[in-house]
Amino acid sequence: MQKTVAVLGGGIGGLSACYHLSKSPQVSKVVVLEGSERCGGWLSSTRREDGAVFEQGPRGVRPAGAVGKNTLNMVSELGLESEVLPVTYDHVASKNRYLYVGGQLHKMPTSLGGAVQTVPPFSRPLLLSVLKEVLIKRSKEDDESVHAFVSRRLGSELADIAIDSLCRGVFAGDCRTLSVRSCFPPLYNAEKARGSIVLGMVFGSGALPTVTPSDLATRSVKESWAQWSLRRGMQMLPEALEDSFKRKGNVELHRHASVKTLNATGTGWEIKLEDGGTVKADHVISALPANSLASILPPAAQPLSQQLQEISSVTVAVVNLEYEGSVLPVTVMMGGAWFHEVFGDPEGVSKERLLERATQAVTSHLGVTAVPIWSLVALLKDCIPQYHLGHWKRIETMRTYISDHSLPLTLAGASYDGVSVNDVIFSGRTAAEKLVGIVCECECDIAY
Numbered sequence: 323m324q325k326t327v328a329v330l331g332g333g334i335g336g337l338s339a340c341y342h343l344s345k346s347p348q349v350s351k352v353v354v355l356e357g358s359e360r361c362g363g364w365l366s367s368t369r370r371e372d373g374a375v376f377e378q379g380p381r382g383v384r385p386a387g388a389v390g391k392n393t394l395n396m397v398s399e400l401g402l403e404s405e406v407l408p409v410t411y412d413h414v415a416s417k418n419r420y421l422y423v424g425g426q427l428h429k430m431p432t433s434l435g436g437a438v439q440t441v442p443p444f445s446r447p448l449l450l451s452v453l454k455e456v457l458i459k460r461s462k463e464d465d466e467s468v469h470a471f472v473s474r475r476l477g478s479e480l481a482d483i484a485i486d487s488l489c490r491g492v493f494a495g496d497c498r499t500l501s502v503r504s505c506f507p508p509l510y511n512a513e514k515a516r517g518s519i520v521l522g523m524v525f526g527s528g529a530l531p532t533v534t535p536s537d538l539a540t541r542s543v544k545e546s547w548a549q550w551s552l553r554r555g556m557q558m559l560p561e562a563l564e565d566s567f568k569r570k571g572n573v574e575l576h577r578h579a580s581v582k583t584l585n586a587t588g589t590g591w592e593i594k595l596e597d598g599g600t601v602k603a604d605h606v607i608s609a610l611p612a613n614s615l616a617s618i619l620p621p622a623a624q625p626l627s628q629q630l631q632e633i634s635s636v637t638v639a640v641v642n643l644e645y646e647g648s649v650l651p652v653t654v655m656m657g658g659a660w661f662h663e664v665f666g667d668p669e670g671v672s673k674e675r676l677l678e679r680a681t682q683a684v685t686s687h688l689g690v691t692a693v694p695i696w697s698l699v700a701l702l703k704d705c706i707p708q709y710h711l712g713h714w715k716r717i718e719t720m721r722t723y724i725s726d727h728s729l730p731l732t733l734a735g736a737s738y739d740g741v742s743v744n745d746v747i748f749s750g751r752t753a754a755e756k757l758v759g760i761v762c763e764c765e766c767d768i769a770y
């Protein structure tokens with residue numbers, strides 16, 4: 323039977339779901355409902371007339387793994403190969419990674435040589451912690467904070483310094499409250515399968531999704547790409563997806579179409595929009611942030627709404643700074659799990675205050691005393707979901723509720739199975755393919 327599917331949210335997750343749905347002959351129509359005036363969600367690039375591009379959201383995508391290949395395959399199908407800007411592992415930007423600890427910048431080791439020496443801010447060689455890890459007994463817990471897990475397996479110094487920074491960088495979150503099982507599934511799975519992160523990395527820790535690589539994805543491996551971006555900014559990706567939908571006969575994309583309520587009709591959904599319009603669909607793929615979905619579900623689905631509300635997100639201020647001459651262009655990201663503590667209520671903080679704080683940080687951390695000649699301040703409210711301890715259980719409970727109540731609803735997007743651009747794109751694909759009954763190339767339940 324042919325279906326009409328409504329995709330809620332035109333962020334990269336919703337657009338990916340639509341892209342894959344629109345390929346299926348079983349889907350007669352895909353209706354994308356995006357509340358704002360533009361698609362792409364957090365993928366947002368400012369392009370200045372002189373050609374400079376400044377990102378407010380994601381700026382680097384990793385090519386590695388099945389989800390990395392999946393994104394590059396889509397990039398290739400959309401004809402964006404010539405726009406890709408790779409950063410290879412031997413590029414200075416990959417080799418020069420610093421941690422700011424105790425008021426000082428410390429260069430991180432990038433070679434084996436560096437790992438066998440004691441490199442500040444660490445008090446012993448990193449290789450020693452890694453070798454000892456193999457001997458640590460596995461835990462029986464079904465989840466643990468990222469900090470507790472890394473402290474137990476690799477020592478508290480690595481947890482306090484390296485993992486703390488990693489969690490701030492990726493999730494803008496606190497490693498003491500984030501879940502290792504949901505934020506870093508490869509680490510959790512390695513311990514469960516092999517009793518050790520190191521052994522898991524060497525021998526593998528169970529079936530992973532497999533994706534056949536396009537020529538572009540193969541090139542990324544051959545050329546040793548660490549990350550990639552797009553010439554006119556990451557926003558090129560949602561723009562190219564939108565263009566591709568115009569060439570399809572079965573996609574309707576509505577902007578300014580904020581969803582107000584979802585009402586189950588017995589055979590599907592009646593979707594009411596804020597502007598008074600109504601859309602009928604046999605199935606809904608929600609690629610909205612969990613909280614937004616919670617607020618539009620019918621009262622009968624209250625247990626589901628309650629679980630969704632428990633997935634909180636943090637606010638981040640992104641400040642792009644441009645300096646005259648050869649000073650690097652600098653982006654400062656501030657806040658996250660500490661936003662309220664540092665700045666108070668996001669509604670009450672001025673752009674001038676954020677700019678001033680960012681400029682101060684660049685001076686104290688990088689020693690740049692020049693005054694920026696141009697800046698762009700963006701306050702991104704509730705932009706990164708936090709997978710706290712027990713997140714996996716919440717997701718399992720929600721999906722069981724949906725299936726037990728035969729709700730024609732699929733959850734996709736950053737709130738559930740990974741926050742990276744790759745994870746979100748893959749979640750859109752998985753939602754679409756599960757719905758139309760395609761057994762994708764995955765050999766197991768998704769485990770990214």
Ligand SMILES: Cc1cc2nc3c(=O)[nH]c(=O)nc-3n(C[C@H](O)[C@H](O)[C@H](O)COP(=O)(O)OP(=O)(O)OC[C@H]3O[C@@H](n4cnc5c(N)ncnc54)[C@H](O)[C@@H]3O)c2cc1C
Nearest residue numbers: 331333334335357363364380381382581705735736742743
């Ligand atoms: C500052 C920042 C930096 C990042 N850096 C990176 C990076 O370098 N690399 C990386 O891989 N990832 C990065 N990420 C993560 C990644 O960008 C996001 O997780 C991803 O873009 C989320 O996509 P999404 O489609 O799930 O959600 P969103 O982008 O939030 O899209 C959801 C959409 O739903 C719409 N919507 C909301 N409510 C309604 C409603 N009621 N009706 C209709 N529409 C509605 C919104 O307007 C939005 O367009 C970064 C994120 C941020 C915020």
